[in-house]
Amino acid sequence: MQGRRILLVIGGGIAAYKSLDLIRRLRERGATVRCILTAGAQQFVTPLAAAALSGQRAHTDLFDRADEAEIGHIKLARDADAIVVAPATANLMSRMAAGAADDLASTVLLATTLPILIAPAMNVRMWQHPATQRNVATLRADGVHVVGPNEGAMAEAEFGPGRMAEPAEIADAVAALFPSSGRAEQGALSGLRVLVTSGPTHEPIDPVRYIANRSSGRQGHAIAAAAAAAGAQVTLVSGPVSIPDPDGVHTVHV
Numbered sequence: 001m002q003g004r005r006i007l008l009v010i011g012g013g014i015a016a017y018k019s020l021d022l023i024r025r026l027r028e029r030g031a032t033v034r035c036i037l038t039a040g041a042q043q044f045v046t047p048l049a050a051a052a053l054s055g056q057r058a059h060t061d062l063f064d065r066a067d068e069a070e071i072g073h074i075k076l077a078r079d080a081d082a083i084v085v086a087p088a089t090a091n092l093m094s095r096m097a098a099g100a101a102d103d104l105a106s107t108v109l110l111a112t113t114l115p116i117l118i119a120p121a122m123n124v125r126m127w128q129h130p131a132t133q134r135n136v137a138t139l140r141a142d143g144v145h146v147v148g149p150n151e152g153a154m155a156e157a158e159f160g161p162g163r164m165a166e167p168a169e170i171a172d173a174v175a176a177l178f179p180s181s182g183r184a185e186q187g188a189l190s191g192l193r194v195l196v197t198s199g200p201t202h203e204p205i206d207p208v209r210y211i212a213n214r215s216s217g218r219q220g221h222a223i224a225a226a227a228a229a230a231g232a233q234v235t236l237v238s239g240p241v242s243i244p245d246p247d248g249v250h251t252v253h254v
């Protein structure tokens with residue numbers, strides 16, 4: 001998923017808190033995540049939490065002048081590689097199935113041709129209701145991918161299908177949307193985190209002079225780049241060098 005841009009729509013269900021963990025897991029796999037929160041979602045988690053975890057501004061309003069000037073709902077619907085709806089509430093699924101466009105989330109979902117993955121989450125009776133089952137069938141027929149819901153204990157002390165898939169499971173389903181994402185996704189180091197140190201160290205003798213070595217950093221940088229290309233999530237700690245940071249690697253300069 002390295003470099004993939006995921007637009008995450010967070011719906012107004014109790015499982016919204018798990019979507020914050022999903023942001024982290026997607027980013028761990030190298031994706032960038034931008035969030036849209038429905039009005040309902042904001043009753044459960046804050047745009048601030050989504051922004052802090054995604055490292056990007058979270059979007060909430062269709063009629064936000066600053067947003068429209070800056071990025072706009074059509075650009076949001078276009079500037080991603082996939083859209084994930086988690087949790088997908090019964091309400092949001094019904095609006096998607098009907099082609100509604102009455103808030104930012106539904107408008108973006110209607111204005112896109114990107115792959116869409118939904119992670120339904122709701123009370124077991126809401127999930128089993130014929131209307132919800134009709135909506136899921138419609139969405140599947142429209143090409144929407146579905147992960148979960150799982151069976152298990154629910155927030156209202158009930159048991160049955162309706163529990164949102166776990167964040168790791170959703171992240172796997174997102175990765176599966178990109179089957180040809182190349183060697184990094186399928187690489188031998190996929191799923192591993194690698195720390196590489198590179199470049200010279202400078203140890204001061206006094207404020208002017210230091211003891212150093214002649215390392216150029218080329219070998220360490222090449223190892224970091226190779227590990228990233230093999231699918232690892234790489235952090236490179238680099239001493240003072242005159243070569244550029246490798247692509248796809250988180251580089252810390254010391």
Ligand SMILES: Cc1cc2nc3c(=O)[nH]c(=O)nc-3n(C[C@H](O)[C@H](O)[C@H](O)COP(=O)(O)O)c2cc1C
Nearest residue numbers: 011012013014038040041089090091092121122123
């Ligand atoms: C405490 C509480 C928990 C809720 N949990 C869910 C849920 O898990 N799934 C769901 O579909 N709706 C749930 N709802 C109802 C939704 O919040 C409601 O349908 C809302 O309109 C959904 O808005 P959205 O689909 O635009 O996010 C819950 C409501 C409350 C008050």
